[in-house]
Amino acid sequence: MEKRKVLFVCIHNSARSQMAEAFLNLLAGDRFEAESAGLEPGLLNPLVVEAMKEIGIDISQNTTKSVFDFIKQGKLFHYVITVCDDTSGSRCPIFPGYAKRLHWNFSDPSTIEGTHDEKLQATRIIRNEIKARIVACIMETV
Secondary structure, eight states: OOOEEEEEEESSSSSHHHHHHHHHHHHHTTTEEEEEEESSOOOOOHHHHHHHHHTTOOOTTOOOOBHHHHHHHTOOOSEEEEOOOTTTGGGSOOOOSSOEEEEOOOOOGGGOOSOHHHHHHHHHHHHHHHHHHHHHHHHHTO
């Protein structure tokens, strides 16, 4: 059976889409092939790297990717899932093609203010919300 290809998209491909990609590949890599990209690729968010490492997932070597590079390459996906928050939702790109498009609203870890520990705690909450949504998605497609 062919793996279903999923693209997670957010603005910078530095946090939410990276976490979603990692969780789907880890939890259902036998049925899905996940990638992630951004409209304006930035640098990996170090708090996200730290929060993921806490639960045994190392994304520290990941690179951020541009959604436009995937478009130029002609990549096709079964699902394109934007993971921007509603504030940034209008900036989230729409990927062309015949993919089923979904929007999952998650807060942006880069907008969190406070001490390092406060930011890390808020990032953990977002991480756990993303994982829960990925698990629910996997269960829906069983």
